[in-house]
Amino acid sequence: xxxxxxxxxxFNAAPxxxxxxxxxxVSMAISNPSNAVPFLTAPPSQSSGLPGAETGFDxxxxxxxxxxKWAREAELKHGRICMLACLGIFVxxxxxxxxxxxxxxxxxxxxxxxxxxxxxxxxxxxxxxxLVSNKGKYSSMDMFEDGTKTPGxxxxxxxxxxxxxSKRAELEMKELKNGRLAMLGFSGAS
Numbered sequence: 001x002x003x004x005x006x007x008x009x010x011f012n013a014a015p016x017x018x019x020x021x022x023x024x025x026v027s028m029a030i031s032n033p034s035n036a037v038p039f040l041t042a043p044p045s046q047s048s049g050l051p052g053a054e055t056g057f058d059x060x061x062x063x064x065x066x067x068x069k070w071a072r073e074a075e076l077k078h079g080r081i082c083m084l085a086c087l088g089i090f091v092x093x094x095x096x097x098x099x100x101x102x103x104x105x106x107x108x109x110x111x112x113x114x115x116x117x118x119x120x121x122x123x124x125x126x127x128x129x130x131l132v133s134n135k136g137k138y139s140s141m142d143m144f145e146d147g148t149k150t151p152g153x154x155x156x157x158x159x160x161x162x163x164x165x166s167k168r169a170e171l172e173m174k175e176l177k178n179g180r181l182a183m184l185g186f187s188g189a190s
Contacts, residue, residue, distance in 0.1 A: 034058075044068065050151065051169060052176045069144045069151045076152035079179015082186040089186075 034042045036057035045063035046056030050072050063071065104110045130138060133154050137143045144151075152172075162168045 045071075051172045067141075067144065072151035073143065076176070076179060079176070079183055082182040083179060085186045086182050 030039070030041055032042045034040045034046060034056040036055050037059055040059060042056050043058035043061050043063045045053050045058050045068045047053075048063070048068045050068065053068070053072075104113060134143060137145075143149065152175075161171055
């Protein structure tokens with residue numbers, strides 16, 4: 001009986017409902033969208049003018065708090081190190097120092113097999129290179145204050161690839177993309 005009553009209510013005509021009028025049209029458009037993530041506002045790094053920054057991938061908006069040039073300098077340094085490290089992963093499989101018994105494919109075991117004095121030498125050597133290459137300026141506040149330094153340029157170009165500006169821009173973009181790929185590759189290989 002209950003089903004017959006509910007079925008009769010289901011087929012009755014519903015009363016006409018007049019929709020409420022709105023004062024204006026709601027727009028979900030963003031005035032300055034990011035190229036990489038179009039539903040977010042463009043980060044400051046998108047308009048920095050650095051090669052590769054026009055993609056605008058900064059969903060955490062870190063470029064609002066960190067100097068973009070300093071972050072690019074760190075990205076290029078880490079990319080260069082990881083490109084060498086990826087090469088080293090393959091080279092150590094085929095070439096080793098004669099008489100060195102400490103080779104191990106496990107990176108943690110290989111690191112712990114090195115003497116602490118040798119690790120200290122490596123650390124001091126890296127510190128000297130950092131201080132000399134940046135002329136004592138290694139914080140984000142003072143590294144680019146004179147305006148002449150560009151991120152990743154240490155003045156080392158023995159083959160003169162940087163003479164042609166169009167070729168230089170192409171090579172900078174290749175270095176940036178290969179460095180990003182090497183950082184992902186090394187983090188997955190180790």
